[in-house]
Amino acid sequence: MENFEPTIIAFVCNWCTYTAADLAGTSRKKYPENVRLIKVMCTGMVDPKYVLKAFLQGADAVLVSGCHPGDCHYINGNYKARRRIKLLHSVLGNFGINKKRLRLTWIGASDGIEFAETIDAMVREIKAEGPLHTDLKQVI
Amino acid sequence: MDPIYKIEKSTHLGSVRTFLKAFLKTQEDRALLVPLRSENTNTVMPSLVTDPDLLDQADPFSPAFPMNSAKLVSKLTRKSSGEPMAAFLRPCEVRAFVELVKIKQANWDNLIIISSDCAGAFSNRDFREKAMDGKEKFTRDFLDKRLGSNLSDTMDDSIATACTICTRPFPETADITLGLFHPGNKGITLTGTSEKGAKILEAMTLETIEAGEDNKDKSQVISARKSHEKQVFQKLEAQTGTLPDLGQYLSNCINCYNCRVACPVCFCKECVFNTDVVDYEPFQYQGWARAKGGLKMPTDTMFFHITRMIHMGLSCVGCGQCSNACPNDIPLAQLFKLVGEKAQKGFSYIPGKDVDEAPPLSVFMENEFQDITGIS
Incomplete structure (x- = not known):
């Protein structure tokens, strides 16, 4: 368990959180390499299937992150994402994927430091949670 | 009156x-x-x-x-x-x-x-x-x-x-x-x-x-049913509480998708599981098999069932036709009802009650569910 390095898939929106991640990089702000960023145009296009597939293919946690309410480039994509994440929390919670493993955050384009801190906190949390064991043969 | x-x-x-x-x-x-x-x-x-x-x-x-x-x-x-x-x-x-x-x-x-x-x-x-x-x-x-x-x-x-x-x-x-x-x-x-x-x-x-x-x-009938339902759900929760457990529960699934056909509220005109989204290249299967040492075929069983829960769970009316349609007698009805009812509760939604009540994923509001964002 001590050497457990979680895999975290992060769906980040082009306009806010991806830009924040970029800012973290250009500011030489380091964050754990456990996270794999997938840039999407908006959190509103994150199909619940993407999240589910990420878990079933070995992710220990998934982060969906976009613009603050009211700041969405497409006006309301993040509100739709919020309802979908709420539904996912409820459905996945039945099968041992708790809310810590699926996070929704709002990180604006200028919040490079907050992005790095968020990833930091999430990695710490998931290390404590342990692996999801999707590598077992029964999980198909 | x-x-x-x-x-x-x-x-x-x-x-x-x-x-x-x-x-x-x-x-x-x-x-x-x-x-x-x-x-x-x-x-x-x-x-x-x-x-x-x-x-x-x-x-x-x-x-x-x-x-x-x-x-x-x-x-x-x-x-x-x-x-x-x-x-x-x-x-x-x-x-x-x-x-x-x-x-x-x-x-x-x-x-x-x-x-x-x-x-x-x-x-x-x-x-x-x-x-x-x-x-x-x-x-x-x-x-x-x-x-x-x-x-x-x-x-x-x-x-x-x-x-x-x-x-x-x-x-x-x-x-x-x-x-x-x-x-x-x-x-x-x-x-x-x-x-x-x-x-x-x-x-x-x-x-x-x-x-x-x-x-x-009638309330007596309903309360008796509710307590029976609770028992069934408790047993089910113990059986399906983790992904490997769910895999065991669904282990007889042959991905025939009869449950989807029989479901009255599985509403998509074209199901994603009939599209090329799941039309994988042959080499991909071998990669997955190698990663786990073995791969149950047909694959994507859980992906299918959980996706269905996400799609129709909020509208699940508990008719039980999914169980009825399963050729291998997987007790799906109680599973979908359990998952569906929890999701419905989260949105205070009662399916089939009122034609004017919008399905939860078709609407949104600015100030709602603020507790689900952020990292504790």
Whole structure:
């Protein structure tokens, strides 16, 4: 368990959180390499299937992150994402994927430091949670 | 208070047939979708009837539940045919129909829905084995026994699990509601539960009785069902609490997707599992096999079922047709109902109750669910 390095898939929106991640990089702000960023145009296009597939293919946690309410480039994509994440929390919670493993955050384009801190906190949390064991043969 | 009418013949079946015949005679231009017993094979199948004489074979109280007829009513009403129709549906079928009306896959404008207190049904397999040869007598005995025991589930182990945990066996939304659940007689009560339903009953010359007379306590039935449901759910939660556990639970799945076909609220016109999204390259399978040391084929079983829960869970009306359709007897109905009800609770959504209540994922508000964002 001590050497457990979680895999975290992060769906980040082009306009806010991806830009924040970029800012973290250009500011030489380091964050754990456990996270794999997938840039999407908006959190509103994150199909619940993407999240589910990420878990079933070995992710220990998934982060969906976009613009603050009211700041969405497409006006309301993040509100739709919020309802979908709420539904996912409820459905996945039945099968041992708790809310810590699926996070929704709002990180604006200028919040490079907050992005790095968020990833930091999430990695710490998931290390404590342990692996999801999707590598077992029964999980198909 | 709307008047309550009553028809009393020597059997419930006799009463309902008398009513349906009178209904179809006064509503000449309507076709009626109703479970009809085949003279030759004794199968009971939903049929669209225009000839009142055929209603001597109508058997809406038979424990046959071959499919959820909401799908059929959707086929019949998705576009206006210009002709009015009517449908006799179980309460869970009405609920599924309401969900389909919301997403514009069905239309209630030119339709009269007749629904009645539901005594439950057998799985298709059990019905074929136990009930079919008994013909009409089986329906009569079944109904007497079920009504006599307050729809209690311990009396009859043949009832489908979905029906034993059904907490909404009494019609909530219909144009004409038939009451069976009163002691001591073979009569049925009729109530016009919508404006158009009331008008139709008014035009038929029926005997009126006083409101509320000899109705049994329905809340007792519901609370007994709820406690049974709780037991079933507790057992299920222990069986499916982790992904590997869920994998075991679904281990007999052959990805035939019958559950999806049978589900009345699996609404997509083209399912993603029929598209090239899951049309993988052969080398991908080998990669997955190598990663795990072995790969159950066909693959994506959990991906399919959990995706279905996400898609239709909020609309799950608990009709149990998913279990009924499974060729390998995977008890899906209780799983989908458990997951569905939890999700519905989160959005304070009751599927099938009100056509004006928007499905949760079709709307959003600015200031809601703020507790789900952020890292604690």
